[in-house]
Amino acid sequence: MQKSDATTPLWSSVAILRLVTFGFAVAAVIVHHDQYQRPTLGWVVLGLIAVWTAFTVTAYLLKFGRRVAVVWTDVAVTCALMYTSVWILSPQQMDEIAPLITTVWASEPPIAAAVLNGRTAGVLAGIAVAIATGFSRGALTTDVTRDAVLLMGSGFVVGLASVTARRAQERMAQAARAEAATAERERLARSIHDSVLQVLARVRKRGNELGGEAAELARLAGEQEVALRSLVAAAPPESTADGTADLGPRLQVMATGTVQVSVPGTPVQLPESIVTELTSLVSEALLNVVKHAGDGANAWVLLEDLGDEVVISVRDDGAGIQAGRLDQAASDGRMGVARSIRGRVADLGGTITLETAPGAGTEWEIRIPREPDKKGRHKVGGAR
Structure with a gap:
């Protein structure tokens, strides 16, 4: 299914604007052609304006013209046709600030861009x-300045509307994907609850009743039950349009009977590559x-979003x-901690x-700032 374009209504408006302003150009030639110094050239240029109007309207409505090359060619052709006013209008018309051959028809290209x-x-x-208007008039008049302000202002306002429309469309698409993923996850959760989780719970209960080696199986079944419940309960990991992902769900699935994971209630959006690195690190x-x-050791993972940095505690x-054990391991060539944890950070x-x-346990505290450092190294929210 082809993705819809949020700016389609705006392109339709561009086409309508071009048709309406073409009508103004036709009316201007009809009214003023008797005063033109080259009326025949005026009608020829009007014919070219009609041809270009037909092309751009068709191109913008049928989407094949919604490209940089076509739009900026539209700008160039419009400016060139406007400049023909120098040869068409009489000196008196120029002095009286009569409408150029293109009139308001020239206002469409900035909107399209x-x-x-x-x-x-x-x-x-x-x-x-x-600028083309100023060259055609041969002077920087009040009318030229006013037109410049209106042209730039309309381009700015319509551009803002275009960007807003695209962002809104992407957010709606993202919300729809999240809703679909959540619905599918709930369906799977019901299925898993009615089958796998019940079996694991029964194995755990029966193993504890039997004792001995069965008790070890009961413990393992219990851990897998907790891990599976955490996996089902966690939000589905999903990258957004800007290449970010929520770190919280990636850490939540690591919870087991001996590992507790605590994450913020709000998403911790980070670049996908950073989320992958931090997940591997934890x-x-x-x-x-x-x-x-050692046997029976418990672990706790805490994720905090402090705004300017992300903190993970394990x-x-x-x-x-x-004391000195890590340094000794590194000197002996065993680089697990140095490369896997410290190297990633x-x-x-x-x-x-x-x-x-x-005898007092271990705690790693990892702090990743969101802004790049002076050396430009890749950080959370930065670029490599």
Whole structure:
């Protein structure tokens, strides 16, 4: 299914404007041709205006003209036809500020440029047409200045409307995708609850009743039950149009019977690449808890959005790390923590601190700023 264009009504308005203003051009030639110094040339130019009007109206309505090349060719052709007024109008008409051969027909290109590329393009096209008007008149008059202001102003306003329409369309599409994903997730959650979760709950209960090796199976079943419930409850991860994603759901799915995850109630939108890096980083930290914290150790993951930076804390109540152990591991060539955790944080331009002591558990605190540093390293919200 082809995606609809939010600016289609604006393009229809551009086509209507061109037709209406063409009528003004025809009326101007009919009224003033007796005073033209070259009336025949005036009718020839009017014929060219009619041909170009037919082309641009068709091109904008049928979408094949909604391109930079066509729109800026429209600007150039309009300015060129306007300048023919120098040879068509008599000196007296020029002195009396009679309407140029194009009249208000020349006001359409800045509108088209604004609809296509926004405010800046609309203003630039307005400036181009205003300059052509000044050259055609041969002087910077009050009328030329007024036309310039109107042309640039209309380009700015229509460009703003165009950008707003596109943003609104994308937000509606994103909301529709989120609603569809949520509905599908709820359907799957009901199905999983009626099958897998009930089986895991029964295995956990029966294993605890039997004891022995069955109790270990019960514990594992319980952990998987908690993890599956967290996965079902978490919001579906989705990237937005600007390439960002919510970090919260990516961390929530890591919750198990021994890992608790706490995230803000509002989305923590970060670039997709950063979300991937931070998710891998937290996963590596939790893997270290399993490997080194000892049996029965619990872990807590806390995500905070402080506005100018994002803070992630990974804490456990395990055996802790002895002083100098990480440095010794690095010197022995075992670079797991240095590369997987500290290396990722350094690449993101953030900072990481470690608080630990033997028997007191371990806590990593990772801070990733949103603004790039002086070296231009990639950070949250920045660019590589």
